[in-house]
Amino acid sequence: MPAYFVAEVEVTNPEGYEPYRALAGASIAQYGGRFLVRGGAAELIEGSPAPQRVVITEFADVAAAKRWYNSPEYQKALPIRLANSKGRAFIVEGA
Numbered sequence: 001m002p003a004y005f006v007a008e009v010e011v012t013n014p015e016g017y018e019p020y021r022a023l024a025g026a027s028i029a030q031y032g033g034r035f036l037v038r039g040g041a042a043e044l045i046e047g048s049p050a051p052q053r054v055v056i057t058e059f060a061d062v063a064a065a066k067r068w069y070n071s072p073e074y075q076k077a078l079p080i081r082l083a084n085s086k087g088r089a090f091i092v093e094g095a
Contacts, residue, residue, distance in 0.1 A: 002094035003062040005033070005069065008051035009087040016084035023077035031068035033059045051087070058094075065091045 011017045028035070037056040044050035059065040068074055069091065 001061055003059050003065040004036070004092050004094060005055075005057040005059065005065050005089065006092060007055040007087060007089035008053070009055065009081075009085045009089075010052040011085045013084040017081070020077050020080040020084065023080070024074065027071060027073035027077060028057055028068060030073060031059070031071060032064055033057045033068055053087075062091060062093050 025035075034057065035055070036058050037054055039053045039055060042051055042054045057065075059068060
């Protein structure tokens with residue numbers, strides 16, 4: 001069953017965030033993930049606040065998504081994201 005890494009991100013330092021994009025993208029490909037949504041326009045229809053950036057990445061299953069998230073490659077990128085953005089991220093099991 002597929003699983004999805006979903007992130008709502010507000011980039012607070014675009015220049016500082018750029019290395020994260022490259023590192024995260026390479027690590028996602030390495031662990032079999034693929035981007036479904038990568039920062040396209042999002043229209044808020046319920047709740048608040050509206051997300052500035054939404055990323056949805058598909059993996060084969062929850063275990064694969066967790067392997068990627070906990071991988072040395074992604075853990076190298078993660079501090080860059082945390083230092084240059086705010087938001088939330090989660091892994092959700094697909095149907």
